[in-house]
Amino acid sequence: MQRAGTSIRLNHVSKSFSIGRKTVAAVDAVDLTIEAGEFVSFIGPSGCGKSTILRMVAALEAPTAGQVTIGDLPPSEMAQHHRLGVAFQDHALLPWLTVRKNVELPFRIASRPVNDQQIDQLLNLVGLSEFDRARPKQLSGGMRQRASIARALILQPDVLLLDEPFGALDQVTRRHLNIELQNIWARNAITTILITHSVDEALFLSDRVVVLSGRPGRVVKVLPVPFGRPRSPSVMRDPLFHQLADDLTESLEGYVGSEEP
Amino acid sequence: MASASRSASVAYGFLGVALFIGGWQLIGAYQLAGLTWPPFTTVISYLIEPSRWGLFSRALEATLWAMGFGYAVGGACGFTIAVAASMFDRLRPMLDTTSAVVHAIPAIAIAPLFIILLGTSTAPSALSALNVFFIMYVSTSAGLAAATPAHRDVFRVLGASKTQQLYRLQLPNALPSIITGLRLAAPASVIGAIIGEWFGAPRGLGLLIVSAMQNFQIPLLWSTIVLATAISAIAYGLFGLIERLIHARFQ
Numbered sequence A: 001m002q003r004a005g006t007s008i009r010l011n012h013v014s015k016s017f018s019i020g021r022k023t024v025a026a027v028d029a030v031d032l033t034i035e036a037g038e039f040v041s042f043i044g045p046s047g048c049g050k051s052t053i054l055r056m057v058a059a060l061e062a063p064t065a066g067q068v069t070i071g072d073l074p075p076s077e078m079a080q081h082h083r084l085g086v087a088f089q090d091h092a093l094l095p096w097l098t099v100r101k102n103v104e105l106p107f108r109i110a111s112r113p114v115n116d117q118q119i120d121q122l123l124n125l126v127g128l129s130e131f132d133r134a135r136p137k138q139l140s141g142g143m144r145q146r147a148s149i150a151r152a153l154i155l156q157p158d159v160l161l162l163d164e165p166f167g168a169l170d171q172v173t174r175r176h177l178n179i180e181l182q183n184i185w186a187r188n189a190i191t192t193i194l195i196t197h198s199v200d201e202a203l204f205l206s207d208r209v210v211v212l213s214g215r216p217g218r219v220v221k222v223l224p225v226p227f228g229r230p231r232s233p234s235v236m237r238d239p240l241f242h243q244l245a246d247d248l249t250e251s252l253e254g255y256v257g258s259e260e261p
Numbered sequence B: 001m002a003s004a005s006r007s008a009s010v011a012y013g014f015l016g017v018a019l020f021i022g023g024w025q026l027i028g029a030y031q032l033a034g035l036t037w038p039p040f041t042t043v044i045s046y047l048i049e050p051s052r053w054g055l056f057s058r059a060l061e062a063t064l065w066a067m068g069f070g071y072a073v074g075g076a077c078g079f080t081i082a083v084a085a086s087m088f089d090r091l092r093p094m095l096d097t098t099s100a101v102v103h104a105i106p107a108i109a110i111a112p113l114f115i116i117l118l119g120t121s122t123a124p125s126a127l128s129a130l131n132v133f134f135i136m137y138v139s140t141s142a143g144l145a146a147a148t149p150a151h152r153d154v155f156r157v158l159g160a161s162k163t164q165q166l167y168r169l170q171l172p173n174a175l176p177s178i179i180t181g182l183r184l185a186a187p188a189s190v191i192g193a194i195i196g197e198w199f200g201a202p203r204g205l206g207l208l209i210v211s212a213m214q215n216f217q218i219p220l221l222w223s224t225i226v227l228a229t230a231i232s233a234i235a236y237g238l239f240g241l242i243e244r245l246i247h248a249r250f251q
């Protein structure tokens, strides 16, 4: 496997939002380096600031304190240079374009010639070759997420940012897509941040799992995942996998109920 | 299934028109509303009498020109200014209030002003343009603002410029709303033109209505109203068809 991409540095990053006269601390002093070509998942109770962390790396929010750097650059410059790929729980495909045109979009935004061969390959890889002329509304939820991930990957970004991309899917589809994502990722290890609620998903896909506390999100645990790559689904039946999953669930449980409305 | 409900709604549409015309005919035939309400058939035979074609076609031509001009100029201005407002956030509050204030002036009040400023032959076009402008400004603005936060986020992360966001996301996303605006603007442009003609334009349906009223030419008055309604409805219906095609594609 080839490690690619760029490291991400979160240097004492905090973020608070003002809602009316109130200030809500969403992320508190997160200090973490994600190595080039590393796959890191963030798990934590809902509302603890996971998406906020990802949005700061994506240049969609600016930290209130501390810095985020990707390689040596601020995230906004990485975005301007079309070096980031992103997929959300909301697939955010353009409904008036076909799957193929949606996957082409990053080429057009970057003003680069559309590489049809690359698109064919990627569509094949995510199992959408036969649906390239379909519109998003004609696809199942799982297929839409595949298309959305293909769009995130098409420019071979330095950093891949995934915010619960499988969060709205049923268990079976979700497991399928986890396995597919692991296969795709194993070909070309791009530095990846995955936000997820699922302990199994985090363990199966990641090199490290970061557990966040309830709001404001602080890093309470960083778990290196000891399984080699490429990983086959049988990893999920390993007793060690279950052991680690239990540990993670336990460290999350301390925060259940800490969520405020 | 969809086509069954479509044909049902078409059937109800025709039923509505038939009831309307039937009611009109009955009221006219039995003179329930007095002598100033002619039966539908009287109005239509007046309208299709060849000796009057010249009169009607001259008036229709003038009104169609005013309406077409108003539609094109007002529509283009409304669209362009809405795009500018969405591109330059700082302009937006100013443009929003200006167009709302302009719209708040009743057409009937501004018509005399236009006649003094622009003359009787340009006033119908100008009033028509004003009516269309506001509808297009609002529908374009609403459409441009309707792109979802998730879509905007994806574009920003991919490094799209503001212009790219405009023509790859906001404009296509606004298309259904713009088409709806174009449809609603069609009758508005007719009303604007007719009110403009009312105040002494050299020709047009509006002039015909006023002079028919003043000279108590009842069938002429009704025929002109039927004509004005017909062009309004035809323009509205045409854009309704286009709208349906676009919406089907954009869901």
Ligand SMILES: Nc1ncnc2c1ncn2[C@@H]1O[C@H](COP(=O)(O)OP(=O)(O)O)[C@@H](O)[C@H]1O
Binding pocket: A017, A018, A019, A024, A025, A026, A044, A045, A046, A047, A048, A049, A050, A051, A052, A053, A215
């Ligand atoms: N744009 C925003 N404005 C105000 N508050 C926000 C905004 N985005 C997030 N928050 C708040 O910050 C906290 C963390 O949100 P988020 O990062 O979305 O949590 P998570 O993804 O872990 O569920 C929440 O309390 C949320 O209400």
Ligand SMILES: [Mg+2]
Binding pocket: A050, A051, A052
């Ligand atoms: Mg979230």
